[in-house]
Amino acid sequence: MNIKLSSRSNNLSGNLKITGSKSESNRLLILQALYPELKIENLSDSDDTRYLKAALESEEETIDIHHAGTAMRFLTAYFSCQVGREVVLTGSKRMQERPIKLLVDALRSLGAEIAYVKEEGYPPLRIKGKEIRESEVHVQANISSQYISALMLIAPGLASGLEIHLKGQITSAPYLLMTLEIMHNAGLAGTLEDNVVSIEPVSKLAPTTLQVESDWSSASYFYSLAAVSETAELKLSNYRRSSLQGDSCLAEIYRKFGVETIFEDNSISLKKTSGKKPRKLIEDLRNSPDIAQTIAVTCLALGVECELNGLHTLKIKETDRLVALKTEMEKFGADVEISNDSLRLYSCKRLNQDVSVATYNDHRMAMAFAPLALKVSLGIEDAGVVSKSYPSFWEDLKQLGLSVEEI
Structure with a gap:
């Protein structure tokens, strides 16, 4: 299944229940x-x-x-x-x-x-x-x-x-x-x-x-959506302040993009509080490599230069995620350098429209690129690959008002 993603509004709100970790x-x-x-x-x-x-x-x-x-x-x-x-x-x-x-x-x-x-x-x-x-x-x-x-x-x-x-x-x-x-x-x-x-x-x-607590890796895509949006108020259920999951570092990383995390009873609320963004983002993701794709695409969407390190395990995932990221981000006009354990994205001032993103049998490639729909229309190839970790992902995006059209 290939899909086309787009969005009529950059203002997001909704309540979602994310699958268990x-x-x-x-x-x-x-x-x-x-x-x-x-x-x-x-x-x-x-x-x-x-x-x-x-x-x-x-x-x-x-x-x-x-x-x-x-x-x-x-x-x-x-x-x-x-x-x-x-x-x-x-x-x-x-x-x-x-x-x-x-x-x-x-x-x-x-x-x-x-x-x-x-x-x-x-x-x-x-x-x-x-x-x-x-x-x-x-x-x-x-x-x-x-x-x-x-x-x-x-x-x-x-x-x-x-x-x-x-x-x-x-x-x-x-x-x-x-x-x-x-x-x-x-x-x-x-x-x-x-x-x-x-x-x-x-x-x-x-x-x-x-x-089982809900999955923080899956929450990363909504942090990215909130960061790329003009305004966002998103409530995600079954999360704990004292999480066992390393990807809960998202809360601190996305504060740099103006996204605040409010911990409530058994849930978190993500709120876009400002349009601030870093001039350059430098992160060591040795302890949370699964969110590297999400963060890289957030930076691509916002024209932010980034340097992500500690990524040596990405080469043996569902695909070589460093090569895949470089290939797909360059389709949008990005300038990307990779090594065996790092990725550097130079700020991209203008995104190419209607790019078709290959997913390489990798669920995270499909979901990480989805927030770009708030900036440009794009295609996602083999979109059903998200079932590996988050089967209802595209339905949840529809709930937030994004257009998900099978092509």
Whole structure:
């Protein structure tokens, strides 16, 4: 499905309920599989979460998680310790191009039995579940946080728990802290001190119900819309001031664009309070790389120069997001430079009209470029890709008065 986006008004108002956090939901689903006494409310309705849930409920030998990267990492660890279970874990063509060697190496060092079905270092994987008795593993700290979280989540179910020694500077630390906090809320014990994650073994939990907070990454697109608008009053439900999600840094970043965040009971209100904007925005997004695309497009829409750093993990996402951003922003007339871990956008004074944005099987490419509709009409190719994390996104934009026309 390709769509055309435009807007008759730059004044936005509305109340929206955002789906539960994919990051929180997927962590809780792994814990629930290990401890069925755990109950979950406000589970994400994203494709990634649905694929993970279906995989955990499946009794098939071959399990296809399509584009769901989190599911691939978490399930690799989970099936490794399911004694007597043998599975082939596979995914889409792009998933089979995304590296998983560092996680497999870590699990093998613990005694897991994992073989590559095709190319060394990449899915599909053949996993023979067995009891893991080793209790210590060493991994680089600058790898994807999902590798480390995958090890953390299975750790309490191992005979002796697990110590994960992290070498170097930690990437996406808030996601590790999120994993720890979710585990604590479920009744599990663990710490992160001096680059060592320690998780205690637990055989059974007390019955517990946990509610998933709405997704801050999904909220980012409404922060962007508010920043690009003339006026905006948007209420987004099921958010907490003390969020576990690293992307909650949005509130502070978008204050620089005149967007204030008002925390209320179980919700946030975004209000465009002024037309201010930075002359140049410089941000280190090492701890929140998923909002890089949103911020870059906000700057493009407002003619703001930006320098975004700490983006090395973007190259192994659904697509190489740095290359994709450069390619698509240049269609609008932007001047963009990228490196292995950074993006620099020079201010673009005039945007080209009716550009067709390619999305590269990447949900965030589709949603990040949508706020440009407040400035120019544009097309979004393969718009249905948003179902990966936010299936109702285009309907929610219609609620705010944007024109979403299928072409």
